[in-house]
Amino acid sequence: xxxxxxxxxxxxxxxxxxxxxxxxxxxxxxxxxxxxxxxxxxxxxxxxxxxxxxxxxxxxxxxxxxxxxxxxxxxxxxxxxxxxxxxxxxxxxxxxxxxxxxxxxxxxxxxxxxxxxxxxxxxxxxxxxxxxxxxxxxxxxxxxxxxxxxxxxxxxxxxxxxxxxxxxxxxxxxxxxxxxxxxxxxxxxxxxxxxxxxx
Ligand code: VGL
Numbered sequence: 001x002x003x004x005x006x007x008x009x010x011x012x013x014x015x016x017x018x019x020x021x022x023x024x025x026x027x028x029x030x031x032x033x034x035x036x037x038x039x040x041x042x043x044x045x046x047x048x049x050x051x052x053x054x055x056x057x058x059x060x061x062x063x064x065x066x067x068x069x070x071x072x073x074x075x076x077x078x079x080x081x082x083x084x085x086x087x088x089x090x091x092x093x094x095x096x097x098x099x100x101x102x103x104x105x106x107x108x109x110x111x112x113x114x115x116x117x118x119x120x121x122x123x124x125x126x127x128x129x130x131x132x133x134x135x136x137x138x139x140x141x142x143x144x145x146x147x148x149x150x151x152x153x154x155x156x157x158x159x160x161x162x163x164x165x166x167x168x169x170x171x172x173x174x175x176x177x178x179x180x181x182x183x184x185x186x187x188x189x190x191x192x193x194x195x196x197x198x199x
Contacts, residue, residue: 001133002130002132003043003134004043004044004045004130004136005135005137005138006048006049006112006136006137006139007032007046007047007049007098008137008140008145008146008149009051009079009141009145010028010029010048010092010140011051011086011089012084012086012089013051013078013086014051014140014141018078019077019078019085020075020078020079022140022141022168022169022170025140026089026091028140028167029088029089029090029091029092031138031165032092032138032166033092033093035166035192035198036094039198040095042198044130044132045127045130046095046098046099047098047101047123047126048094048098048099049100049101049102049103049112049139049145050087050100050103051078051086051103051109052081052103052105053080053086053105054080054106055080057106059104059105059107059108059109060106060107060108061073061108062075062107062109063076063077063078064076065077071170071171072174079104081102101115101117101123102116103115103116110144110147110148111145111152112149113149127156127158133158133159134158135161136160136162136163137149137153137160137163137167137187138163138167138192139166140167140168140169141167141168142168142169142178142179143169143171143175143178146162146167146169146178147182150162150182150187151181151185153187154186154187160188161187161189161190162179162189163190163191163192164179164189164191165192165193166192
């Protein structure tokens with residue numbers, strides 16, 4: 001087994017005070033840092049994604065520029081590449097070996113599999129190269145980018161776990177539905193604090 005951790009979009013704009021604030025986002029940042037500090041060896045590979053949207057662009061219909069966003073498929077301007085809102089939340093402490101994945105450049109880009117590392121490699125290619133078989137997923141938002149990333153990871157043949165104490169969602173009902181869908185498709189939902197989960 002070769003295990004990877006996906007840290008999805010723990011960015012200032014998705015946490016309290018951000019342009020698309022998700023309640024509980026800052027706590028997720030701190031919780032992930034605590035997990036990494038307590039279990040530095042538990043994941044051989046760490047991939048952290050950031051929404052990295054193009055400025056002054058609808059990014060493929062994802063961002064409502066003129067009309068009001070519906071907060072389901074259209075959103076206020078958020079995570080513009082290179083701005084403070086697109087940075088990781090300050091309570092997220094990543095090890096140097098973390099691979100940074102940029103996604104949503106001119107497109108919605110919900111799934112981390114739609115992103116690329118700094119060299120332009122897709123995540124799917126990098127996972128295959130590194131022999132990753134198992135993926136644990138944490139981050140924001142449960143009902144959007146966490147959901148899409150988990151479903152894509154399953155599609156890529158990974159064993160997938162979602163750490164339910166280290167995610168935060170935009171909408172409560174949609175997040176519940178997303179968790180049910182992920183589980184139905186084969187993801188294991190588990191708290192990161194469960195004994196043996198990170199052995
Ligand atoms: C996300 C809404 C809009 C996410 C991204 O990271 O889950 N949610 N864009």
